[in-house]
Amino acid sequence: MPAEGASESEAIAELAKRRGFFFGAAGAYGGVGGFYTYGPQGASLKRNVEDAWRERFAVQEGNLEIDGPTVMPEPVFEASGHLDGFDDMLVECPECGESHRADHLIEDSTGIEEAESLPIPEVEELIAEHDLACPNCGAPLAGEPVEEFNLMFDTTIGPGSSTPGYLRPETAQGIFVEFPRLKEYARNRLPFGVTQIGRAYRNEISPRKSLVRTREFTQAELEQFIDPERDEPDLSTVADREVELYPASEQVDDDGKILQTTIGEAVEAGVIGSAWVGYFLGVADEWYESVGVDMDRFRFRQHLSGERAHYAADCWDAEAEVDGDWIEIAGFAYRGDYDLSKHAEHANDDFTVFQQYDEPKVVERAVVDPDMSVLGPEFGGAAAGVADALQELAERDPEAFDGEEVTVEVGDSEYSVPTAVADFRIEEQTESGKHVTPHVVEPSFGVDRTVYTLVAHAMREDEVDGETRTYLDLSPTVAPTDVGVFPLVSNVDDLTDRARELASQLRNAGFTVVYDDSGSIGRRYRRQDEVGTPFCVTVDRDGLEGDGPESVTVRERDSAAQARVPVDALVAVLVDLRAGTRAFDDVLDEYDRVATEA
Structure with missing residues (x-):
């Protein structure tokens, strides 16, 4: 919840910079648009999001994982179609020379959504019809040509310019070009999936909205290779999952609406045309909820025909609402056999799988x-x-x-x-048997946009002990720090020594821990609340010198409630709390509630 008078985006930017989540890169040199540095809190949050994604989409699905290069030679992108079909619409200001994405100008200044799907002549007409001006200097843009601009960063491989290459615009091509070898690791059996988490690069015309549109970003992608005639997902595992869908048919209808349905019903009715896409929408919906996305501000939107990528037969976006705007945080595309067929035409290798008959x-x-x-x-x-x-x-x-x-x-x-x-x-x-060119189903997640969404959806404000408190309601699954450990009083040697010992023991038990003895205990709690640390452990005199076994207080972030827990049980309690197998109310029922400064 932003402070009075501030937008949600402004509140996120202020918190992110002040508390070390993320900030514009190279600020000492004036900065450069579209590049961000993750600070200590943000790097940890981002890593935890990646680990949570890997656990669900690689480990639990039984998929392979690779880590490919970020630079690849030009023929890869000739085959994939990115050289000819990976463009955005650019309009240049005749006065100041600033370049802008034409479709974004239309969306920002009119009630038109998804202008990306419109043809260039219609975009030029809309710029003139609405008298759109350059956001930088105010000069009119009517009559200025709208041109296609390829988003890939080009480079050369080796000395000179004899071997042109490109920074990858998506991690997917690194999986497709290695398919002839990867299929061997999968024992030539379909279906199988290959995942990759890594950096991708797009030379955006006008980066904007912080981490939402950058020139360097992290993707988490899964390429699921299937035989379309034989392979079906186990849809029963997600069939009853309730989701909000915004199909293309509803978007073009003046009375269109969001459909509230289940995955099973949507696939059966043909709203979701592929059972595989439906399966991954269901899995993703569960995953997003588990990492802390506010599901009241979340939906799946189907691409209109004009905005689909050149390789996609159908595509749905996972979208999250932030500051009144719906932003894409993942895409789910049925790519058919486009990718492998194209690489088979251009490369000297076999991009099929031999399927043995019974x-x-x-x-x-x-x-x-x-x-x-x-x-x-x-x-x-x-x-x-x-x-x-x-x-x-x-x-x-x-x-x-x-x-x-x-x-x-x-x-x-x-x-x-x-x-x-x-x-x-x-x-x-x-x-x-026969040789089959597999079809591909691709869930592609934007890690940076997910981080941005989690921070936005986690911002809270309440009152504790008569004072206004701001905190991040981050899931323990992704919170940058698991536990804060403090001595109640900072200048008492036996308390600080014992607190440092406990911090070390918790780190050895696999927790990320921050030790803090600076300022009042209330200030230390507030600092951890603001960065989303779910639990704080405090060493006090009563716990060291009481009649029973040595104990500490464990404080839960959201309620600010505290329980006195024996040190011998501390690790087990925190493990259960972090995993979600025990609620803090259960801890309060089992141990003594502590009434202290929250």
């Missing part, structure tokens, strides 16, 4: 056995290509061999071959 099958196959003693003298160096083209044509269109001659294309040339020379025939063959 029993061998006898099938009829169209084959040719061209007389090379005729093709060689007739076509010279093109003879082998002609023979391959004849076989491809026989498999694709057997009726093409009904006449006296058959014509094939090799490169830019056509070659006519007498049908008798081609020796076309239908044969019965026994097959033990």
Whole structure:
């Protein structure tokens, strides 16, 4: 909850910079747009989000994980389509020369949503119709051309410029290009998934909204390889999960609305066209709730046809509301066989998986056995290509061999071959299996946007002991620090020594711990509340010198309630609290409640 008069975004930025979550990079040199540094709190929060994602989408799903390079050679992106189809719409101010994303200008200044899906001529018309001006200097932009701008950062690999390369715009291509080897690690059995968490780069025209749109960011992606004719997910595990969906049909309807339904119902009704996409929407919905996203400010929105990526047959975004805007924090795309087929065309390797039949099958196959003693003298160096083209044509269109001659294309040339020379025939063959080009289902998560959302959704303000308190209601799963450890009084040696010993013991038990003996105990609590530390342990005189076993107070962040817990039970209690297997109310029921400064 932001302070009075401040927007949620301003409150996030102020807290993030002051408490070391994230801030603009290279500030000593004036900064550079679209690049951020994570401070100590933010780096820990981000790492915990990545670990939580890895646990759910890699470990629990039984998937592989790789870590590929962030720079790849140009042919990779020629094959993937990124060189020709990875563009945003740019309009340049005629006065100050500042570049802007044209679709963002329209969305910010009009009631139009998803302007990214509109064609360039319509975008130019809207700029003129609404008299849009440059946000930097106020000059009118009507009549200025809107151009496509490729978002990839280019570089060279090695000395000189003989080997062009690009910083990857997504981690996915690093998985696709290694598929011929990865399928071996998966024992050539579909379905299987490969995950990757790493940096990606996009030369955004106008970075904005802090971590929401940057030029360097972290993705957590899963590429699920499936046989579309045989493989189905276990939808029963998420079928009853209630979700909010915003299908494309509702977005274009004047009376369109959010659908409240279950994953199972949405897949059965065809609202979600793929059971695999439905499965991952359900898993993601559960995961987002587990890490602390406010599910009252969360939905899945289907892409309109004009905004889908060039590779996607269907795509849904996970969106979170922050400061009145819905921001994309993940995408779920059915990519079909686009990626592997494209790399198979351009690369020199096998991007298929051999699927063994349960029993061998006898099938009829169209084959040719061209007389090379005729093709060689007739076509010279093109003879082998002609023979391959004849076989491809026989498999694709057997009726093409009904006449006296058959014509094939090799490169830019056509070659006519007498049908008798081609020796076309239908044969019965026994097959033990077939080669399948897998389809791909891709859940792709923006780690930075998830971090931003978690901070936004966790901001709270209440009153404790008559004073206003601000705190982050972060899930213990992702909170930057697990436990704060304090001596009640900072200048008493036996208290500080024992507190330091306990801090060390908790670190050895696997907790991230901050030790603090600076200022009053109330101030120390407030500092930890503000960065989301869920529990604080305080060493006091009563715990050291009481009649019973040595004890400490354990304070829970959200309620500010405290319980006196024996030191011997401390690790077990904190383990249960962090894992969520024990509620703090249970601790209060089991141990003595402590009435002290909160």
